[in-house]
Amino acid sequence: MRFKLTIAYDGTNYSGWQVQPGKNTIQGEIEAAIEATTSQKVKLHGSGRTDRGVHAAGQVAHFDIETRMTPRSMLFALNSRLPTDIRILSATRAKNDFHARRTAHSKEYRYVLFNGGILPPCERLYAVQVHRPLDMELMRKGAERFVGEHDFCAFMANPQRIVESTVREITSFTISKRGSFITFRVRGNGFLYKQVRSMVGMLIRVGHGQEKPERITELLDCKAERTARVPSAPPQGLTLWKVWY
Amino acid sequence: MRFKLTIAYDGTNYSGWQVQPGKNTIQGEIEAAIEATTSQKVKLHGSGRTDRGVHAAGQVAHFDIETRMTPRSMLFALNSRLPTDIRILSATRAKNDFHARRTAHSKEYRYVLFNGGILPPCERLYAVQVHRPLDMELMRKGAERFVGEHDFCAFMANPQRIVESTVREITSFTISKRGSFITFRVRGNGFLYKQVRSMVGMLIRVGHGQEKPERITELLDCKAERTARVPSAPPQGLTLWKVWY
Numbered sequence: 395m396r397f398k399l400t401i402a403y404d405g406t407n408y409s410g411w412q413v414q415p416g417k418n419t420i421q422g423e424i425e426a427a428i429e430a431t432t433s434q435k436v437k438l439h440g441s442g443r444t445d446r447g448v449h450a451a452g453q454v455a456h457f458d459i460e461t462r463m464t465p466r467s468m469l470f471a472l473n474s475r476l477p478t479d480i481r482i483l484s485a486t487r488a489k490n491d492f493h494a495r496r497t498a499h500s501k502e503y504r505y506v507l508f509n510g511g512i513l514p515p516c517e518r519l520y521a522v523q524v525h526r527p528l529d530m531e532l533m534r535k536g537a538e539r540f541v542g543e544h545d546f547c548a549f550m551a552n553p554q555r556i557v558e559s560t561v562r563e564i565t566s567f568t569i570s571k572r573g574s575f576i577t578f579r580v581r582g583n584g585f586l587y588k589q590v591r592s593m594v595g596m597l598i599r600v601g602h603g604q605e606k607p608e609r610i611t612e613l614l615d616c617k618a619e620r621t622a623r624v625p626s627a628p629p630q631g632l633t634l635w636k637v638w639y
Numbered sequence: 640m641r642f643k644l645t646i647a648y649d650g651t652n653y654s655g656w657q658v659q660p661g662k663n664t665i666q667g668e669i670e671a672a673i674e675a676t677t678s679q680k681v682k683l684h685g686s687g688r689t690d691r692g693v694h695a696a697g698q699v700a701h702f703d704i705e706t707r708m709t710p711r712s713m714l715f716a717l718n719s720r721l722p723t724d725i726r727i728l729s730a731t732r733a734k735n736d737f738h739a740r741r742t743a744h745s746k747e748y749r750y751v752l753f754n755g756g757i758l759p760p761c762e763r764l765y766a767v768q769v770h771r772p773l774d775m776e777l778m779r780k781g782a783e784r785f786v787g788e789h790d791f792c793a794f795m796a797n798p799q800r801i802v803e804s805t806v807r808e809i810t811s812f813t814i815s816k817r818g819s820f821i822t823f824r825v826r827g828n829g830f831l832y833k834q835v836r837s838m839v840g841m842l843i844r845v846g847h848g849q850e851k852p853e854r855i856t857e858l859l860d861c862k863a864e865r866t867a868r869v870p871s872a873p874p875q876g877l878t879l880w881k882v883w884y
Contacts, residue, residue: 402757402759402760402761403760404760404761404763449760449761451759473757478758478760478763479760479763480760481757481758481759481760482757483756483757511728512647512718512726512727512728513723513726514647514696514726515647515648515649515694515723515724515725515726516647516649516694516764516765518649518723518724519761520761
Protein backbone atom coordinates (compact mmCIF):
# COMPACT_ATOMS: atom_id res chain seq x y z
CA MET A 395 0.00 0.00 0.00
CA ARG A 396 1.02 3.58 -0.57
CA PHE A 397 1.61 6.04 2.26
CA LYS A 398 1.61 9.80 1.81
CA LEU A 399 3.70 11.80 4.30
CA THR A 400 3.67 15.56 4.94
CA ILE A 401 7.02 16.55 6.37
CA ALA A 402 8.58 19.61 8.02
CA TYR A 403 12.30 20.02 8.53
CA ASP A 404 15.02 22.39 9.56
CA GLY A 405 17.50 21.97 6.72
CA THR A 406 20.44 23.52 8.60
CA ASN A 407 22.20 20.28 9.47
CA TYR A 408 21.50 18.37 6.24
CA SER A 409 23.01 18.12 2.78
CA GLY A 410 19.56 18.64 1.30
CA TRP A 411 16.66 16.30 0.62
CA GLN A 412 18.15 13.74 -1.72
CA VAL A 413 20.14 10.70 -0.59
CA GLN A 414 23.86 11.04 -1.27
CA PRO A 415 26.48 8.51 -0.19
CA GLY A 416 28.18 9.47 3.07
CA LYS A 417 25.99 12.54 3.66
CA ASN A 418 23.18 13.36 6.07
CA THR A 419 20.05 13.92 4.04
CA ILE A 420 16.36 14.27 4.87
CA GLN A 421 15.34 11.47 2.51
CA GLY A 422 18.04 9.24 3.99
CA GLU A 423 16.92 9.88 7.58
CA ILE A 424 13.28 9.12 6.81
CA GLU A 425 14.09 5.99 4.77
CA ALA A 426 16.23 4.78 7.71
CA ALA A 427 13.36 5.46 10.15
CA ILE A 428 10.92 3.52 7.93
CA GLU A 429 13.37 0.61 7.75
CA ALA A 430 13.91 0.64 11.54
CA THR A 431 10.13 0.66 12.02
CA THR A 432 9.11 -1.97 9.46
CA SER A 433 12.34 -3.91 8.72
CA GLN A 434 11.73 -3.12 5.07
CA LYS A 435 13.88 -1.05 2.75
CA VAL A 436 11.77 1.40 0.79
CA LYS A 437 12.38 4.25 -1.59
CA LEU A 438 10.84 7.54 -0.52
CA HIS A 439 9.65 9.75 -3.40
CA GLY A 440 9.59 13.46 -2.54
CA SER A 441 7.65 16.17 -4.36
CA GLY A 442 11.03 17.57 -5.31
CA ARG A 443 14.50 18.09 -3.94
CA THR A 444 15.49 20.83 -1.58
CA ASP A 445 19.10 22.01 -1.38
CA ARG A 446 21.49 22.01 1.55
CA GLY A 447 20.26 24.47 4.19
CA VAL A 448 16.76 24.87 2.69
CA HIS A 449 13.84 24.20 5.06
CA ALA A 450 10.37 22.73 4.60
CA ALA A 451 7.07 23.40 6.35
CA GLY A 452 5.07 21.06 4.09
CA GLN A 453 7.22 18.80 1.93
CA VAL A 454 5.23 15.79 0.63
CA ALA A 455 6.55 12.30 -0.11
CA HIS A 456 5.18 8.81 -0.73
CA PHE A 457 6.42 5.24 -0.38
CA ASP A 458 5.02 1.75 -0.99
CA ILE A 459 5.11 -0.94 1.66
CA GLU A 460 3.29 -4.09 2.75
CA THR A 461 2.31 -3.56 6.37
CA ARG A 462 -0.61 -3.81 8.74
CA MET A 463 0.40 -0.56 10.45
CA THR A 464 -2.15 2.23 10.38
CA PRO A 465 -1.03 5.64 9.09
CA ARG A 466 -1.43 6.96 12.63
CA SER A 467 0.88 4.37 14.16
CA MET A 468 3.33 4.93 11.27
CA LEU A 469 3.37 8.66 12.08
CA PHE A 470 4.13 8.08 15.78
CA ALA A 471 6.73 5.38 15.05
CA LEU A 472 8.60 7.56 12.55
CA ASN A 473 8.56 10.67 14.75
CA SER A 474 9.85 8.67 17.71
CA ARG A 475 12.85 7.56 15.62
CA LEU A 476 13.56 10.72 13.64
CA PRO A 477 15.77 13.53 14.96
CA THR A 478 13.71 16.50 16.21
CA ASP A 479 14.74 18.65 13.24
CA ILE A 480 12.64 16.39 10.97
CA ARG A 481 8.95 15.90 11.83
CA ILE A 482 6.25 13.93 10.05
CA LEU A 483 3.21 16.23 10.26
CA SER A 484 0.74 13.76 8.80
CA ALA A 485 0.65 10.26 7.35
CA THR A 486 -2.27 9.00 5.26
CA ARG A 487 -3.02 6.16 2.85
CA ALA A 488 -2.83 7.24 -0.77
CA LYS A 489 -4.25 5.68 -3.92
CA ASN A 490 -1.83 3.98 -6.26
CA ASP A 491 -2.19 6.74 -8.83
CA PHE A 492 -0.93 9.31 -6.29
CA HIS A 493 2.68 10.29 -6.93
CA ALA A 494 4.34 12.95 -4.73
CA ARG A 495 6.20 14.51 -7.66
CA ARG A 496 4.18 13.67 -10.77
CA THR A 497 0.70 14.46 -9.48
CA ALA A 498 1.62 17.69 -7.65
CA HIS A 499 -0.16 20.52 -9.45
CA SER A 500 1.27 23.47 -7.55
CA LYS A 501 3.78 24.45 -4.89
CA GLU A 502 4.43 27.39 -2.64
CA TYR A 503 7.85 28.54 -1.50
CA ARG A 504 8.61 31.31 0.96
CA TYR A 505 11.82 33.26 1.23
CA VAL A 506 12.69 35.54 4.16
CA LEU A 507 15.10 38.48 4.08
CA PHE A 508 16.17 40.65 6.98
CA ASN A 509 16.65 44.23 5.81
CA GLY A 510 17.72 46.03 8.96
CA GLY A 511 20.60 46.68 11.28
CA ILE A 512 21.59 43.48 13.00
CA LEU A 513 20.06 40.10 12.22
CA PRO A 514 18.69 38.63 15.49
CA PRO A 515 20.85 35.58 16.33
CA CYS A 516 17.86 33.25 16.67
CA GLU A 517 16.79 34.11 13.09
CA ARG A 518 20.20 33.63 11.48
CA LEU A 519 19.39 30.12 10.22
CA TYR A 520 16.01 31.10 8.74
CA ALA A 521 16.51 34.54 7.20
CA VAL A 522 19.14 36.21 5.05
CA GLN A 523 20.48 39.66 5.86
CA VAL A 524 20.54 42.32 3.16
CA HIS A 525 22.23 45.46 4.42
CA ARG A 526 21.27 48.27 2.07
CA PRO A 527 17.60 49.35 2.08
CA LEU A 528 15.36 47.55 -0.41
CA ASP A 529 12.62 49.40 -2.28
CA MET A 530 9.44 47.39 -1.68
CA GLU A 531 7.52 48.99 -4.56
CA LEU A 532 10.23 48.23 -7.10
CA MET A 533 10.47 44.63 -5.87
CA ARG A 534 6.69 44.22 -6.09
CA LYS A 535 6.71 45.54 -9.65
CA GLY A 536 9.45 43.06 -10.44
CA ALA A 537 7.61 40.16 -8.80
CA GLU A 538 4.49 40.87 -10.89
CA ARG A 539 6.56 40.42 -14.03
CA PHE A 540 7.33 36.83 -13.07
CA VAL A 541 3.62 35.95 -12.85
CA GLY A 542 2.24 33.94 -15.78
CA GLU A 543 3.55 31.18 -18.01
CA HIS A 544 7.11 31.83 -19.11
CA ASP A 545 10.28 30.10 -20.16
CA PHE A 546 12.41 30.48 -17.02
CA CYS A 547 15.60 29.33 -18.77
CA ALA A 548 17.48 32.40 -17.46
CA PHE A 549 16.43 31.68 -13.86
CA MET A 550 17.75 28.15 -13.62
CA ALA A 551 21.06 27.59 -11.88
CA ASN A 552 22.39 25.00 -14.28
CA PRO A 553 21.35 25.62 -17.88
CA GLN A 554 23.40 22.64 -19.04
CA ARG A 555 21.17 20.26 -17.13
CA ILE A 556 18.88 18.33 -19.44
CA VAL A 557 15.27 19.11 -18.63
CA GLU A 558 12.26 18.40 -20.79
CA SER A 559 11.08 21.97 -20.69
CA THR A 560 11.99 25.14 -18.88
CA VAL A 561 8.48 26.55 -19.19
CA ARG A 562 6.70 27.00 -15.87
CA GLU A 563 3.74 29.00 -14.65
CA ILE A 564 3.90 31.32 -11.64
CA THR A 565 0.37 31.89 -10.33
CA SER A 566 1.19 34.38 -7.59
CA PHE A 567 4.23 36.20 -6.24
CA THR A 568 3.69 38.54 -3.28
CA ILE A 569 6.07 40.39 -1.00
CA SER A 570 5.20 41.56 2.50
CA LYS A 571 7.15 43.40 5.18
CA ARG A 572 6.87 43.17 8.94
CA GLY A 573 9.42 45.12 10.91
CA SER A 574 12.73 44.47 9.18
CA PHE A 575 11.64 41.07 7.81
CA ILE A 576 10.58 40.81 4.17
CA THR A 577 8.76 37.64 3.09
CA PHE A 578 8.46 36.55 -0.55
CA ARG A 579 5.62 34.08 -1.24
CA VAL A 580 5.70 32.47 -4.66
CA ARG A 581 3.31 29.87 -5.97
CA GLY A 582 3.47 28.04 -9.26
CA ASN A 583 2.92 24.74 -11.05
CA GLY A 584 6.56 23.75 -10.67
CA PHE A 585 10.02 25.22 -10.29
CA LEU A 586 13.35 24.68 -12.02
CA TYR A 587 16.55 24.00 -10.09
CA LYS A 588 17.29 27.07 -7.90
CA GLN A 589 14.55 29.04 -9.68
CA VAL A 590 13.11 30.60 -6.50
CA ARG A 591 16.51 31.65 -5.21
CA SER A 592 17.42 33.07 -8.65
CA MET A 593 14.17 35.06 -8.79
CA VAL A 594 14.74 36.40 -5.26
CA GLY A 595 18.35 37.22 -6.15
CA MET A 596 17.06 39.23 -9.12
CA LEU A 597 14.45 41.02 -7.00
CA ILE A 598 17.14 42.03 -4.48
CA ARG A 599 19.02 43.68 -7.38
CA VAL A 600 15.79 45.39 -8.42
CA GLY A 601 15.16 46.51 -4.83
CA HIS A 602 18.64 48.05 -4.76
CA GLY A 603 18.07 49.87 -8.02
CA GLN A 604 20.78 47.85 -9.79
CA GLU A 605 18.23 46.47 -12.25
CA LYS A 606 14.92 47.83 -13.47
CA PRO A 607 11.77 45.70 -13.05
CA GLU A 608 11.48 45.69 -16.87
CA ARG A 609 14.75 43.76 -17.03
CA ILE A 610 12.90 40.70 -15.73
CA THR A 611 10.62 40.68 -18.76
CA GLU A 612 13.68 40.95 -21.00
CA LEU A 613 15.25 37.91 -19.34
CA LEU A 614 12.09 35.79 -19.34
CA ASP A 615 11.49 33.60 -22.37
CA CYS A 616 15.22 33.84 -23.07
CA LYS A 617 14.82 37.11 -24.89
CA ALA A 618 18.18 38.26 -23.45
CA GLU A 619 21.52 36.52 -23.39
CA ARG A 620 21.71 33.65 -20.90
CA THR A 621 24.87 34.88 -19.27
CA ALA A 622 22.84 37.71 -17.78
CA ARG A 623 21.63 35.42 -15.02
CA VAL A 624 21.94 36.75 -11.47
CA PRO A 625 23.48 34.95 -8.49
CA SER A 626 20.89 32.99 -6.54
CA ALA A 627 20.05 34.11 -3.00
CA PRO A 628 21.47 31.97 -0.13
CA PRO A 629 19.63 28.77 0.90
CA GLN A 630 18.74 29.44 4.56
CA GLY A 631 16.05 32.01 3.70
CA LEU A 632 14.10 29.45 1.66
CA THR A 633 11.27 27.19 2.87
CA LEU A 634 9.20 24.77 0.78
CA TRP A 635 5.88 25.84 2.22
CA LYS A 636 3.16 23.67 0.69
CA VAL A 637 2.42 21.26 -2.14
CA TRP A 638 -1.04 20.93 -3.66
CA TYR A 639 -2.47 17.81 -5.37
CA MET B 640 36.32 54.42 30.30
CA ARG B 641 33.24 52.29 30.72
CA PHE B 642 31.41 50.72 27.77
CA LYS B 643 27.83 49.49 27.96
CA LEU B 644 26.87 46.70 25.55
CA THR B 645 23.39 45.43 24.65
CA ILE B 646 23.70 41.85 23.46
CA ALA B 647 21.49 39.27 21.75
CA TYR B 648 22.39 35.58 21.55
CA ASP B 649 21.14 32.18 20.62
CA GLY B 650 22.11 30.16 23.70
CA THR B 651 21.79 26.76 21.99
CA ASN B 652 25.49 26.13 21.51
CA TYR B 653 26.76 27.65 24.78
CA SER B 654 27.15 26.54 28.39
CA GLY B 655 25.38 29.71 29.50
CA TRP B 656 26.56 33.25 30.07
CA GLN B 657 29.24 32.86 32.72
CA VAL B 658 32.86 31.94 31.97
CA GLN B 659 33.71 28.37 32.98
CA PRO B 660 37.05 26.71 32.31
CA GLY B 661 37.03 24.59 29.15
CA LYS B 662 33.47 25.55 28.17
CA ASN B 663 31.99 27.77 25.48
CA THR B 664 30.24 30.65 27.15
CA ILE B 665 28.78 33.93 25.96
CA GLN B 666 30.85 35.99 28.39
CA GLY B 667 33.98 34.11 27.32
CA GLU B 668 33.34 34.72 23.61
CA ILE B 669 32.78 38.45 24.12
CA GLU B 670 35.80 38.87 26.43
CA ALA B 671 37.92 37.07 23.78
CA ALA B 672 36.56 39.39 21.05
CA ILE B 673 37.38 42.46 23.18
CA GLU B 674 40.90 41.15 23.76
CA ALA B 675 41.40 40.39 20.06
CA THR B 676 40.19 43.91 19.22
CA THR B 677 42.08 45.92 21.86
CA SER B 678 44.90 43.58 23.01
CA GLN B 679 43.61 44.11 26.54
CA LYS B 680 42.15 41.54 28.90
CA VAL B 681 38.96 42.84 30.48
CA LYS B 682 36.28 41.45 32.70
CA LEU B 683 32.78 41.74 31.27
CA HIS B 684 30.02 42.30 33.87
CA GLY B 685 26.62 41.05 32.77
CA SER B 686 23.25 42.09 34.23
CA GLY B 687 22.98 38.49 35.37
CA ARG B 688 23.74 34.95 34.29
CA THR B 689 21.71 32.97 31.83
CA ASP B 690 21.83 29.16 31.89
CA ARG B 691 22.90 26.73 29.20
CA GLY B 692 20.42 26.89 26.31
CA VAL B 693 18.76 30.15 27.44
CA HIS B 694 18.64 32.96 24.88
CA ALA B 695 18.83 36.74 25.10
CA ALA B 696 17.29 39.52 23.04
CA GLY B 697 18.61 42.31 25.24
CA GLN B 698 21.24 41.21 27.75
CA VAL B 699 23.27 44.17 29.04
CA ALA B 700 26.91 44.14 30.14
CA HIS B 701 29.68 46.64 30.87
CA PHE B 702 33.46 46.65 30.88
CA ASP B 703 36.23 49.15 31.59
CA ILE B 704 39.05 49.82 29.16
CA GLU B 705 41.52 52.52 28.14
CA THR B 706 41.04 53.04 24.43
CA ARG B 707 40.56 55.71 21.79
CA MET B 708 37.98 53.57 19.99
CA THR B 709 34.52 55.03 19.63
CA PRO B 710 31.56 52.91 20.77
CA ARG B 711 30.52 52.63 17.13
CA SER B 712 33.85 51.21 16.01
CA MET B 713 33.86 48.92 19.07
CA LEU B 714 30.46 47.57 17.99
CA PHE B 715 31.61 46.83 14.44
CA ALA B 716 34.92 45.34 15.58
CA LEU B 717 33.26 43.00 18.09
CA ASN B 718 30.54 41.85 15.69
CA SER B 719 33.10 41.13 13.00
CA ARG B 720 34.95 38.82 15.42
CA LEU B 721 32.01 37.22 17.24
CA PRO B 722 30.23 34.12 15.94
CA THR B 723 26.87 34.95 14.31
CA ASP B 724 24.91 33.47 17.20
CA ILE B 725 26.14 36.34 19.41
CA ARG B 726 25.46 39.94 18.25
CA ILE B 727 26.25 43.23 19.91
CA LEU B 728 23.11 45.30 19.28
CA SER B 729 24.49 48.54 20.67
CA ALA B 730 27.62 49.91 22.34
CA THR B 731 27.63 53.19 24.24
CA ARG B 732 29.82 55.00 26.77
CA ALA B 733 28.52 54.71 30.30
CA LYS B 734 29.23 56.76 33.41
CA ASN B 735 31.39 55.20 36.09
CA ASP B 736 28.42 54.76 38.40
CA PHE B 737 26.67 52.57 35.83
CA HIS B 738 26.88 48.87 36.71
CA ALA B 739 25.16 46.29 34.50
CA ARG B 740 24.03 44.19 37.48
CA ARG B 741 23.84 46.57 40.42
CA THR B 742 22.07 49.50 38.78
CA ALA B 743 19.51 47.42 36.83
CA HIS B 744 16.09 48.25 38.25
CA SER B 745 13.97 45.80 36.30
CA LYS B 746 14.16 42.95 33.83
CA GLU B 747 11.81 41.21 31.45
CA TYR B 748 11.97 37.54 30.55
CA ARG B 749 9.85 35.73 27.97
CA TYR B 750 9.11 32.04 27.88
CA VAL B 751 7.53 30.28 24.88
CA LEU B 752 5.54 27.04 24.99
CA PHE B 753 4.14 25.11 22.05
CA ASN B 754 0.83 23.53 23.04
CA GLY B 755 -0.23 21.73 19.88
CA GLY B 756 0.32 18.65 17.80
CA ILE B 757 3.83 18.68 16.42
CA LEU B 758 6.43 21.31 17.27
CA PRO B 759 7.68 22.88 14.00
CA PRO B 760 11.32 21.82 13.57
CA CYS B 761 12.56 25.40 13.09
CA GLU B 762 11.05 26.35 16.50
CA ARG B 763 12.48 23.41 18.46
CA LEU B 764 15.40 25.43 19.85
CA TYR B 765 13.21 28.37 20.94
CA ALA B 766 10.00 26.83 22.28
CA VAL B 767 9.11 23.93 24.56
CA GLN B 768 6.39 21.48 23.64
CA VAL B 769 3.65 20.70 26.15
CA HIS B 770 1.38 17.97 24.84
CA ARG B 771 -1.80 18.07 26.89
CA PRO B 772 -4.03 21.15 26.47
CA LEU B 773 -3.31 24.02 28.85
CA ASP B 774 -6.13 26.09 30.35
CA MET B 775 -5.24 29.71 29.60
CA GLU B 776 -7.64 31.18 32.17
CA LEU B 777 -6.28 29.04 34.99
CA MET B 778 -2.70 29.94 34.04
CA ARG B 779 -3.58 33.64 33.92
CA LYS B 780 -5.13 33.40 37.38
CA GLY B 781 -1.97 31.69 38.58
CA ALA B 782 0.28 34.31 36.99
CA GLU B 783 -1.61 37.12 38.75
CA ARG B 784 -0.81 35.53 42.08
CA PHE B 785 2.92 35.96 41.44
CA VAL B 786 2.54 39.73 40.94
CA GLY B 787 3.70 41.87 43.86
CA GLU B 788 6.51 41.71 46.39
CA HIS B 789 6.99 38.21 47.75
CA ASP B 790 9.56 35.89 49.21
CA PHE B 791 10.20 33.57 46.25
CA CYS B 792 12.17 31.05 48.34
CA ALA B 793 10.03 28.19 46.99
CA PHE B 794 10.69 29.20 43.38
CA MET B 795 14.47 29.13 43.50
CA ALA B 796 16.24 26.08 42.10
CA ASN B 797 18.87 25.85 44.79
CA PRO B 798 17.63 26.85 48.24
CA GLN B 799 20.99 25.94 49.80
CA ARG B 800 22.67 28.71 47.85
CA ILE B 801 23.53 31.68 50.04
CA VAL B 802 21.69 34.77 48.90
CA GLU B 803 21.16 37.97 50.80
CA SER B 804 17.43 37.90 50.35
CA THR B 805 14.90 35.85 48.40
CA VAL B 806 12.39 38.71 48.33
CA ARG B 807 11.68 40.02 44.83
CA GLU B 808 8.95 42.06 43.21
CA ILE B 809 7.10 40.92 40.07
CA THR B 810 5.53 43.98 38.44
CA SER B 811 3.69 42.21 35.60
CA PHE B 812 3.13 38.66 34.41
CA THR B 813 1.02 38.19 31.27
CA ILE B 814 0.29 35.18 29.09
CA SER B 815 -0.76 35.40 25.45
CA LYS B 816 -1.57 32.79 22.83
CA ARG B 817 -1.11 32.88 19.10
CA GLY B 818 -1.94 29.70 17.24
CA SER B 819 -0.37 26.92 19.30
CA PHE B 820 2.31 29.18 20.79
CA ILE B 821 1.88 30.50 24.32
CA THR B 822 4.15 33.35 25.44
CA PHE B 823 4.73 34.21 29.11
CA ARG B 824 6.04 37.75 29.70
CA VAL B 825 7.27 38.44 33.21
CA ARG B 826 8.80 41.64 34.47
CA GLY B 827 10.26 42.29 37.89
CA ASN B 828 12.99 44.03 39.84
CA GLY B 829 15.17 40.93 39.85
CA PHE B 830 14.98 37.16 39.69
CA LEU B 831 16.43 34.31 41.74
CA TYR B 832 18.29 31.41 40.17
CA LYS B 833 15.86 29.53 37.87
CA GLN B 834 12.96 31.57 39.24
CA VAL B 835 11.32 32.20 35.86
CA ARG B 836 11.57 28.57 34.81
CA SER B 837 10.20 27.47 38.20
CA MET B 838 7.25 29.84 37.92
CA VAL B 839 6.51 28.66 34.36
CA GLY B 840 6.83 25.03 35.52
CA MET B 841 4.26 25.76 38.22
CA LEU B 842 1.91 27.48 35.76
CA ILE B 843 2.09 24.45 33.44
CA ARG B 844 0.89 22.33 36.38
CA VAL B 845 -1.87 24.85 37.00
CA GLY B 846 -2.82 24.82 33.30
CA HIS B 847 -3.10 21.03 33.44
CA GLY B 848 -5.32 21.16 36.52
CA GLN B 849 -2.69 19.42 38.66
CA GLU B 850 -2.46 22.42 40.97
CA LYS B 851 -4.95 25.16 41.78
CA PRO B 852 -3.93 28.80 41.23
CA GLU B 853 -4.39 29.30 44.99
CA ARG B 854 -1.51 26.89 45.57
CA ILE B 855 0.88 29.58 44.31
CA THR B 856 -0.14 31.92 47.13
CA GLU B 857 0.43 29.09 49.59
CA LEU B 858 3.94 28.53 48.29
CA LEU B 859 4.89 32.22 48.16
CA ASP B 860 6.49 33.70 51.26
CA CYS B 861 7.46 30.14 52.28
CA LYS B 862 4.08 29.51 53.82
CA ALA B 863 4.27 25.90 52.62
CA GLU B 864 7.06 23.34 52.95
CA ARG B 865 10.01 23.99 50.65
CA THR B 866 9.99 20.49 49.22
CA ALA B 867 6.79 21.38 47.39
CA ARG B 868 8.80 23.12 44.71
CA VAL B 869 7.95 22.14 41.13
CA PRO B 870 10.47 21.11 38.46
CA SER B 871 11.62 24.09 36.43
CA ALA B 872 10.62 24.29 32.75
CA PRO B 873 13.39 23.50 30.19
CA PRO B 874 15.86 26.25 29.22
CA GLN B 875 15.29 26.62 25.46
CA GLY B 876 11.90 28.34 25.89
CA LEU B 877 13.47 31.17 27.90
CA THR B 878 14.78 34.50 26.62
CA LEU B 879 16.17 37.40 28.65
CA TRP B 880 14.20 40.07 26.85
CA LYS B 881 15.20 43.46 28.27
CA VAL B 882 16.97 45.13 31.18
CA TRP B 883 15.98 48.59 32.40
CA TYR B 884 18.27 51.09 34.18
